[in-house]
Amino acid sequence: MAKDFHEDYYAGLKGIYFRRILKxxxxxxxxxxxxxxxxxxxxxxxxxxxxxxxxxxxxxxxLSDVADWRKVKFDAMVANEVFYLFSKKELENFLEELYKCNPKAELVVASAGRAS
Ligand SMILES: C[S@@+](CC[C@H](N)C(=O)[O-])C[C@H]1O[C@@H](n2cnc3c(N)ncnc32)[C@H](O)[C@@H]1O
Known part of the structure; x- marks a missing residue:
């Protein structure tokens, strides 16, 4: 079954670990x-x-503030625990699109997960 990302995975002790990663x-x-x-x-x-x-x-x-991320003006993009959900091809396509939309953006990636 697919994971429900509405669940509060920052609850309890796990939240201490995850917030430290965000900091x-x-x-x-x-x-x-x-x-x-x-x-x-x-x-x-x-x-x-x-x-x-x-x-x-x-x-x-x-969960989203905006319907389309491409319309947002930003200096840095954070992708924390997200790209492990992408296939290699999806990730390549996404990075190409990011570069086209905002070639000067910094990208901060964190991932403890693994592709399956
Ligand atoms: C493990 S959660 C991490 C949430 C958050 N970054 C954090 O650190 O608490 C992964 C999130 O990525 C979102 N997600 C998965 N595929 C996505 C995609 N192609 N584009 C945007 N968000 C996606 C999921 O809906 C989910 O909310």
Whole structure:
């Protein structure tokens, strides 16, 4: 069965671990003063840490701030625990599209998952 990404996977002890990863992403990406697009934002945990400069996009419309990520102006894109869900071809196509839409964007990727 496909995973339900509406579930609160930041609940309890897991949340301590996952929020530490988000804080590391913010630090590594220097995101505090950048316009950030959180690609595959899920329930918006990054936005909770950076409420003033994050726009969330998710393939699930009810989790997303915007209908189309390509229309957002951003300096940095974060993809945390998202690309493990993509096939190699999907990822190649996505990166080509990202480059066409915003060639100067920085991309911060984190993934502990693995493709299956
Ligand atoms: C494991 S969750 C990670 C959520 C969030 N980035 C975080 O760190 O809490 C993966 C998210 O990616 C979203 N997603 C999966 N495929 C996507 C796609 N092609 N485009 C945008 N979002 C996608 C899912 O709906 C889900 O919300």
């Amino acid at each position: 590391a992403i913010i630090k590594i990406g220097g995101l505090k003063n950048k316009r950030v697009l959180d690609f595959g934002c899920g329930k918006g945990e990054l936005k909770k840490l950076l409420p003033n400069n994050v726009v969330g996009y998710d393939i699930l419309p009810d």
